[in-house]
Amino acid sequence: MAAWLVLAKAGSKRISEGYDDNPATHYSWDSTVPNHATLKVGDVIVLWDSVEMLGLSVIEDITYGQTTKKTPYCRECKKADVAERKQKKPRFVCWNQECKHEDEEAGWKVKQVKTYTSRHEAGWIAARGALTAPELRALCVHENSQNSLRELRWDDFHHALTHGGTPVPLRIVDTAQQVIAEGHGSAVVRVRKGQPAFRKHLLDVFGEVCAFTGPAPLQALEAAHLYSYAANGKHHKGGGLLLRRDLHRLFDLGLIAVDPTTKTMHVADVLKAYPDYAKLDGAPLTVAVTADHVTWLAKHWDMHRESVPPVAIPSQAGPVEAVTA
Template identity: 75%
Template sequence: MAAWLMLAKDASKRIGEGYDDNPETHYSWDDTVPNHSTVKVGDVIALWDAAELLGLSVIEDIMLGKATKRTPYCLKCDKADMAERKKKLPRFVCWNSDCKHESDTAGWKTKSVVTYRSRHEAGWIPARGTLTAPELRALCLKPRSQNSLRELHWSQFQQALEHGAVPLPLNIIDTAHQAIQGGHGTATIRVRKGQPAFRKQLLAIFGEVCAFTGPAPVQALEAAHLYSYAANGKHHKGGGLLLRRDLHRLFDLGLIAVNPKAKALHLLDELKSFPDYAKLHNATLAVNVTEEHVKWLTKHWTMHREAAAPNVIPQQSDATNHAPAKHGSCQVSV
């Protein structure tokens, strides 16, 4: 498994250059950065702030785009980029090994760049207080590297986290990696035509209700497909529910599944160590679902539970197979 240490620091040069970072959900870079195209879906992403490790996850998607970027160049050789120093003066030094000109001034040029943005919130594990900057640098393949994207020794990094002074279990990382490598992540994102209308339709049917937890702010609710949208590219009848954003990601990765007979949530053990998620295990759905929904939930269950562990068999709910919903109703077809 490949792993990357990436700098995400408040008020850093990266922010000034327009990079969009949120350690818990996404990270941005462009093709001017060393290793820009080497990072892949399924790799581990570890974010730090130059002082300590912030957290880690597995890259679910990498979205590509285009932008323009303003960069300094050497006025002496007129061809090489200049490195902008943070502390040492003069402010700029030429990258050209035959020039190495130092100056407080530089020329500026605007060029087109390819942008990259990871999505990695589903498997995010907070890790403050586990590893310091010197410890992180020592775990890189090139400890003296100054690059924003630095490759880590995965096995050594894993060992340091799981058996360090503040042990951090990484089971979620392994599970997310396996699910993504199995085809649940992709390096190119299909444009979901009709997605806003699909969400609007679900809101009209269910109201502002997460199907797993109940009422929630509309801003936190996403239209979750109960099947692989990327595989077929269309919205199926009865194929969607509203889910809170974090639960949507965990459902996509199979860390949460719905027992189609009991209509109850089933969490993998990796999630049960988190109290807010553990209390959801065996909880019944917060909305009524149709037979069409159950059909798609069964496909998801078969993929993430029966295929992975054949002994996990759906059990009939003790109360009823059609328990009344706590909130919302689904008498209208989706």
């Protein structure tokens, strides 16, 4: 398994460039960063702020774009290895070991770059301080690397987290990686066909209400299929509910299921360490559902609760659906 240590400290990855990062949901970078094209869906992403670990998850999706970017270079050696000092003067210093030129100004050039934004909220585990900066660097494939995207030795990293002073359970990450690895591929294109109309239909039926938690902002609600849409490519009657984005991902992973007999939620043990999710366990749905909904919820329940352990995902499970709000 590939795992990446990525720097999420605002403004530190490149001079004068801000990145739209939210450690718990998404991460952005561009083609000026070494290893920029190496990260892929299904890889583990570990975020830190140069001082300590923030958390980790599994990449569910990567979106691509293009933009122009102003980048600095050393006026002496003409290379891009330039750092801006916060207090010490001169303001700029070249990182190139053969140069190390110091200057009050840097050279600047504008170029077209490819942009990347990964999404990873489904399997996010907050673990601030679980590992320190020196410990994280020691677990990298190249321990002395200064890159913003650094490959980790996964087995060693996994052991360090699960056998440290305060062990961090990684079951959510393991489950998310398994589901994405088994299902990713056909979902990217097929789940989007007809999705806006499907979401509009659900909004007309239920209003701006998450079926698990109640009223929610329109922007936070997604049309969640109660079955593997990517496997059959159809929108079935009674086959969808509106769910908050994080709950949609957890439902897809089988970490939250609905008992079709009682119409109450069942939360996997691994989520009960989080109060906001734990309180959903045993709670009723917040919307009235039809017999068709119950039929599909029963299939989901059979797949994730009766025939397998609470958070294990069988090989026939559908992929995490790449649906946007």
